[in-house]
Amino acid sequence: MKLFDVYPINPINIVRGQGSLVYDAHDTEYLDMYGGHAVISIGHTHPNYVKRLEDQLHKLGFYSNSIEIPIQKELAQKLGKVSGKEDYQLFLCNSGAEANENALKLASFYNGKKKVIAFSKSFHGRTSLAVAVTDNPKIVAPINETDNVIFLPWADEAALEEAFKNNEITSVIIEGIQGVGGIQVAPEGFLQKIRSLCDEYNAVFIADSVQCGYGRTGKFFSHDFAGVNADIYSMAKGMGNGFPVGGIIISPKIQPVYGMLGTTFGGNHLACAAGLAVLETMEQDNLLQNAAEVGGYLIKELNKLEQVKEVRGRGLMIGIELPEELAHARKELLNKHHIFTGEAKPNVIRLLPALNLTKAHADRFLEAFVNVLNQ
Ligand SMILES: Cc1ncc(COP(=O)(O)O)c(C=O)c1O
Numbered sequence: 001m002k003l004f005d006v007y008p009i010n011p012i013n014i015v016r017g018q019g020s021l022v023y024d025a026h027d028t029e030y031l032d033m034y035g036g037h038a039v040i041s042i043g044h045t046h047p048n049y050v051k052r053l054e055d056q057l058h059k060l061g062f063y064s065n066s067i068e069i070p071i072q073k074e075l076a077q078k079l080g081k082v083s084g085k086e087d088y089q090l091f092l093c094n095s096g097a098e099a100n101e102n103a104l105k106l107a108s109f110y111n112g113k114k115k116v117i118a119f120s121k122s123f124h125g126r127t128s129l130a131v132a133v134t135d136n137p138k139i140v141a142p143i144n145e146t147d148n149v150i151f152l153p154w155a156d157e158a159a160l161e162e163a164f165k166n167n168e169i170t171s172v173i174i175e176g177i178q179g180v181g182g183i184q185v186a187p188e189g190f191l192q193k194i195r196s197l198c199d200e201y202n203a204v205f206i207a208d209s210v211q212c213g214y215g216r217t218g219k220f221f222s223h224d225f226a227g228v229n230a231d232i233y234s235m236a237k238g239m240g241n242g243f244p245v246g247g248i249i250i251s252p253k254i255q256p257v258y259g260m261l262g263t264t265f266g267g268n269h270l271a272c273a274a275g276l277a278v279l280e281t282m283e284q285d286n287l288l289q290n291a292a293e294v295g296g297y298l299i300k301e302l303n304k305l306e307q308v309k310e311v312r313g314r315g316l317m318i319g320i321e322l323p324e325e326l327a328h329a330r331k332e333l334l335n336k337h338h339i340f341t342g343e344a345k346p347n348v349i350r351l352l353p354a355l356n357l358t359k360a361h362a363d364r365f366l367e368a369f370v371n372v373l374n375q
Pocket of ligand 1: 095096097098100123124125126175179180208209210211212236237
């Protein structure tokens, strides 16, 4: 059997990793400034992570959500503490798309309405509702098309006010920093406007934090910079440091009903062990602070480079926009300097490394990047 060939891949076989370094089958070392697509939050094979998962695997890998699973409660408690949203409720699932799917559905259960506001260049995942609120017609199949989604221009307050006027809006879904859309930071005033309109019209504010959340920006949720609380935050990626875990946290104003949401695998023992290892390590090693400091340093240094068109982002979620003639830079970083980065079209390099990236590794990246720009 062949693989279903949907990914354009680099011909590199990464076989092991430690911290922000990974190694291929020939033992060539690579610096991972991509974090396997913003997934590796506490570094590859972190000892706390390996131990937590190993210990749990020896005890119990899985049993269903029909029994008590104390490690889920432990995870919820720790997440409440580290994120500062202690009065929220946690629903666990398996991926970012599934988290958004549940968020959108729950919002509609809550207020009985159907129309969702999403924004240009948004990316929220590939399952049916998640892809319907994603602004990329190429990945929306005919069966996903719906007139329940209203796409608005990014950060346009007047368009937002107008869209609310018929009082049909169930929810607004927005990334605090658009990832796939090219690292665009949502203006704080715009997030505050969403909050006030959602309050006025009983709509649900969904903060997609799958890529920009979980401490990456130096605050737990990037939406926190606006000083407002969303009603639902969706999470995945860094939550499990590579173990597939997703979830939503839900404000106390939305109350659960048995059976309204559900999943077979979500919240399984191993996933919770991975999630706890991540949060414990974030706390112990002050990773939010490290993300803010090392990310701030990278942004400051990148802003000094005159070939760079624009540097966007916060903490360790950074977009470097390059002019057309430097479009080859990302490939050269990989092929010549053995540094993984991400991309966003057109010509944006995305940095999404582990939150414990060291300053020395940041300098190693900067040196290679300057070299690529100047050759
Ligand atoms: C902002 C955002 N939301 C949702 C998703 C979907 O997550 P997953 O691929 O885990 O379904 C992604 C993935 O890149 C994302 O960046």
